Amino acid sequence: MKFLYFLLFSTTVIFAQSNYPKDYFRSPLDIPMKLAGNFGEIRPNHFHAGFDFRTMQKEGFNIYAVADGYVSRIKISTFGNGKTIYIDHPNGYTSVYGHLQKGVGKIEELIKKTHYQEQSYEIEIFPKPNEILVTKGEIIALSGNTGSSEGPHLHFEFRDTKSEKVINPYFFGFDSFMKDTKKPQISSLIVYPLDENSVVNQSKRSVTVNLSLQPNGTYVSQAITAKGRIGFGIQAHDVFDFSYDKYGLYKVQTFLNGSPSFGCQFDTFSFDETKHINAFIDFYRYRKTKQKVQKLFMKNPFPLSILHPDFENGIINVSNNFTNLYRIELSDFYGNTTLVSVPIQYSTVEATIQEEIVKTKYFVRAKTDSNFEKDNGSVFFPAGTFYDDFYLDFEVNDSTMTVHNDLVPVNNSFLVTMIGNAKFNDDKTFIASIKEKKLSYNATKRKENTFTTYTKKLGQFVLAKDTIAPKISIAKPIQGKWLTSQKTIQLSIRDALSGIKSYKGYLNGKWILFEYENKTNSITHYFDDGIVADGKNDLKVEVTDNVGNSTIFETQFFRTQKK
Structure with missing residues (x-):
């Protein structure tokens, strides 16, 4: 039976490796292909879904369509892959290009148009199959550092268009772009x-x-x-x-x-x-x-x-x-x-080093529901929340609820419930996680004095209140100044507790696009959007945190469009 299993497994692998087109796709870059990360690498909470190509620690390299097709999706996000373009190809595969600086040509035009239509930086567009056609080798974007990247590079994927499963790019001939003679x-x-x-x-x-x-x-x-x-x-x-x-x-x-x-x-x-x-x-x-x-x-x-x-x-x-x-x-x-x-x-020799298990009165069985309550707190684990059975450290002391620690892997979200008192009993209150004495926000629902949140993070929880509005600052004040030579306006936005939920910018009463960069907590408006007026301009920016506290920043500057 084991031999049969091995034979079937080997045959499947050989078939899989020979079932993909080897010469259909080109490289998405025109610089030497060097990997910063490969397919399937272990990352925090996920496997890496593609290749990370180095871009010499720089932004602005041309990104090319790897084959003919059409732009099927564009996603602009403050985290994850940042600015991302998806191209569907007629052979049933989709190529994905992430952490981009910006699109090029008709792609960037559609992106800007959608930003202003939806009045949002985070957008997702699904163009029709005949809306944005691209040809193999056509420049579709410039490389960047947007989203959760830790430095300039191109994140690149292949997906099966129907199933959306990611596929190792090596299968499509990308092994020929690089040499490797070293063993693992x-x-x-x-x-x-x-x-x-x-x-x-x-x-x-x-x-x-x-x-x-x-x-x-x-x-x-x-x-x-x-x-x-x-x-x-x-x-x-x-x-x-x-x-x-x-x-x-x-x-x-x-x-x-x-x-x-x-x-x-x-x-x-x-x-x-x-x-x-x-x-x-x-x-x-x-x-x-x-x-x-x-x-x-x-x-x-x-x-x-x-x-x-x-x-x-x-x-x-x-x-x-x-x-x-x-x-x-x-x-x-x-x-x-x-x-x-x-x-x-x-060997029958007995152990001299014993198990390191702390037994408590709370035992979680992975395959069944579990509910534990004490004082003003409770936690409910649906069946399948965890992979293995274990003894749970569950305690409520001084309004702090301990739900074990972050050393156990969590499969699905579980429910945390806390009852508020006179101090913590309004819309500014939320369930916070505590880590290294720092509080972090959990999306919280309130019904009278009962607060609930779904989370996949074990640890300590407490009710917290955020009454402090976000902060907006600018490195160099622009009040009353001429900004003719500047290409952008950049502001810093921060919130100390519940975190920023939204921001909006207005120039002379019109909504304007500010691009958010999470790594620097900054928002940037590019004057080439064409909203700035000749002469005096009134700028207004409003930032709101996750519990509704808001801050408004206003200033006035001058600019001429004449060259």
């Missing part, structure tokens, strides 16, 4: 005892195993003595010829005595699946140490199509007379492979 690297191997009867190297806790590099480039781990159900995890990464940076792995396949045990391959996945990254990794270790350890087993199965487990979900049951060899193969898309051999022996 492994930095640590971890072994986990998976139930109360399991022991690994005399420990009931996870153990880091020493690795020895062999002359032929393979690795051999120290011998593992164990009993019961165990699983493995790796901290590993890929490298490229052009960079010493660390990249995500393309493929991991494990074998037990030569038979496939657990596989992971980043070919394609849906956005609905990507939240399961927190079950895919050792979430506890990541929160504690920031180490990204990929688990090579599933204690409780979850729906993630990149995984290819055996009938034991990668879990190894070490029993009497058990002496086996476990092997891990780490591969990149180019076929460069690193092998790790792990000898496992059965």
